[in-house]
Amino acid sequence: MLTTVNRNRYDIYAEVLMVLRFYDEAGISQIGRRANIPLDRARSIVQFMISRGLIVKFENQEKRPKYLYKSTTRGDKYLELYKKLSKLVVETTEDELDLLERELRE
Numbered sequence: 103m104l105t106t107v108n109r110n111r112y113d114i115y116a117e118v119l120m121v122l123r124f125y126d127e128a129g130i131s132q133i134g135r136r137a138n139i140p141l142d143r144a145r146s147i148v149q150f151m152i153s154r155g156l157i158v159k160f161e162n163q164e165k166r167p168k169y170l171y172k173s174t175t176r177g178d179k180y181l182e183l184y185k186k187l188s189k190l191v192v193e194t195t196e197d198e199l200d201l202l203e204r205e206l207r208e
Contacts (some may be wrong), residue, residue, distance in 0.1 A: 114139065114147060118183040120203060122157060122173040129167030156180055
C-alpha cells in the first residue's frame with residue numbers, strides 16, 4: 103500500500119484498482135482491508151467508482167461475500183494512466199510501484 107501519510111482520492115482509487123487487479127475480484131471487506139480504508143469509506147468510494155464505470159458490482163454465486171467487485175477496462179486504463187502520472191509528478195520509480203503491488207500479496 104502507499105506509505106504516504108496523506109493520500110488523495112486519486113491515490114485511493116488507484117489502490118482499490120490495484121487490489122482488484124491482484125485478486126481479479128474482491129468483496130468490500132477485502133478491498134477496504136487491502137487498500138487500508140475504513141469499511142464505511144470503502145463503501146462510498148466503491149459506489150463512486152461504480153458510477154464512473156471504473157469497477158462493476160455483481161452477485162456472488164457462492165455464499166459469502168454476497169457481492170463482489172471487479173475492475174473494468176476503463177478502470178484498467180485509469181490505473182495505467184495513474185502509474186504514468188505518478189512517475190512524472192511524484193517521480194515514483196518503477197521499483198516503488200512494483201513494491202506497492204508486492205505488498206498486495208501479503
